[in-house]
Amino acid sequence: MRFFADFHIHSHYSLATSRELTPEKLDYWAGIKGIKVVGSGDFTHPGWIKELKEKLAPAEAGLYKLKNEYKINGDSNTRFTLTAEISSVYKKLGKVRRIHNILFAPDFAVVEKISSKLQNIGKLTSDGRPILKLDSRDLLEICLDVSDKTLLVPAHIWTPWYSVLGAKSGFDSIEMCFEDLSNHIFAVETGLSSDPPMNRRCEFLDNYTLISNSDAHSPEKLGREANIFNCELNYEAIISAIKKGSSPEFLGTIEFYPQEGKYYYDGHRKCGISLSPEETKNNNNLCPVCGKKVTLGVLSRIQQLSNRPASYQHPKQLPFHSLIPLKNILSAYLHRGVNTKKVTTLYHDIINKTGSELEILLNFSVNDLNTLLGEELADAVYRARSGNINITKGYDGKFGEIVFF
Ligand SMILES: [Zn+2]
Ligand SMILES: [Zn+2]
Incomplete structure (x- = not known):
């Protein structure tokens, strides 16, 4: 079965408490017909998980749907999968690391076990996306200990401030971050400011499936980036399609034009200065207005870590659709x-x-x-x-x- 999936929406709980978002509102996705899968988000937050448990009923194995009494628009084809985003802030190799990771879980029992372990590490109630002093590797270990059906996917991997490869507080490779558990990472989320060909310039990412999610801050932005599946409709089939990352089960992604993303170029927002990677180099990474270091964007960071030219075409490149x-x-x-x-x-x-x-x-x-x-x-x-x-x-x-x- 062919269907769209968007697993990562910016903290549902903080949106919900500002009354923008409820599970009911997630039940439509910009009007897409047919089946679509939406990540529940925030499964570590007790308030949000209580609401999900109240409003969702089991559907296909590992997936959920809204109970009839909560449906807004009649016969809905939306399925929910249990996901969360964790912000890990910790010191490693002499530097502060700030990294976001997306977790996938097969059912509420697994979610509860993960949450009960994480609540010993930090506060889960202050935000839908908790900030924990927890090494990403150890987060992965906790998930795998609870269930081998869990999946951890590093989020928006190039974002300068909060990602596994980010210029400000990330690492230079996936292995540096996840060490001995790196072989349990199967996919990475490319984020709005990069598309598949940009990522494929980095040979060290060749073995990872590139997935795309909206990270939407409001319901109507759901699906602005998404994944296209062609597999059985259940949790295990979806996870296995992500792990395999090729057709016929995984057909590719829907993408933002990366130039539109918030961190494509380098620059200084306050000074109104936007620079290409070359211009940044010529200015010694400094802002021509205020003289301070500019924020390096995704394109610069990819150029730093890549070993292939911009024109490189990967032989196994999956199709993707750039949308506005x-x-x-x-x-x-x-x-x-x-x-x-x-x-x-x-x-x-x-x-x-x-x-x-x-x-x-x-x-x-x-x-x-x-x-x-x-x-x-x-x-x-x-x-x-x-x-x-x-x-x-x-x-x-x-x-x-x-x-x-
Ligand atoms: Zn994030
Ligand atoms: Zn400046």
Whole structure:
């Protein structure tokens, strides 16, 4: 069965407490038809896990679905898998390391065992994504001790501040981080600011499956990056497809254009300075305005650690689809902010007509787009799909922007 999966949404619990997110709201995913799998997130938080237990019922082995009384839009095809993100902050090899990892668990019993071990290490109640003074390797060991069905995937691996390969507080390889347990790492999350070809420039990542998740901060951003599976619909089949990382079970990913990501280029947001890796080198890593060190972006970091040129094409490269979220396209089209009323209203009008953002972005023919959206907007969607667009590059926490018109 072919289906989409987005395993990592930015802390559900903190979103839930700001009343933005509930399991019910996760039950739609930008209107995608057919089966989709969403990570529950935050399984270490007692408040969120209580809500999940109350609202979810077992579905296929290791997957859950909303109970009927909580469904918002009738016959839902959403499945939940139990996931969490842990922020590990610790000293290793003389440096402070700040690393985010995503955990996958097969059922609530396993989740409870992991949480009961982690609560001896740090506070699980202050955030949906707990910050623990815990070596990533030891976190992996705890998960494997509880159950060999768990999976740990390093999150957004190139983000400068909080990732396994990050320029500020990461390592130079997966092995340096996970040491003797490295062979239990099967996949890495590429994050918004990098796409598969950028990662494949690093030979040391050849044996890892590249997965993509939205890390969404609001429900409508679910699926802005995602994975495409073609396997049985159950937890073990999904995990085994991730581990194998090739077709026919794992078909590839849906990607942000990396230039749009918040950490693609180098620079200083406060000083309004955005630099390419070459410009940064020529400036000795210093900001031409304030003279301090710039924040190195993902492209620079990949160049540091890679042993292959930018043009390198990996023979086993899986297909991937670069998308621009419909709201961002509308924002550029209307010359209005992404979160303005005008953009939101048009977005919902279109979704109500079509039922599916991803269908529009990926599959609708030019003719269908013309009929549905009018020629000018249809052209924008089509150009976004084919990559025929300009993007001002993201840097130092500032998203890149699309320029169409
Ligand atoms: Zn994170
Ligand atoms: Zn500066």
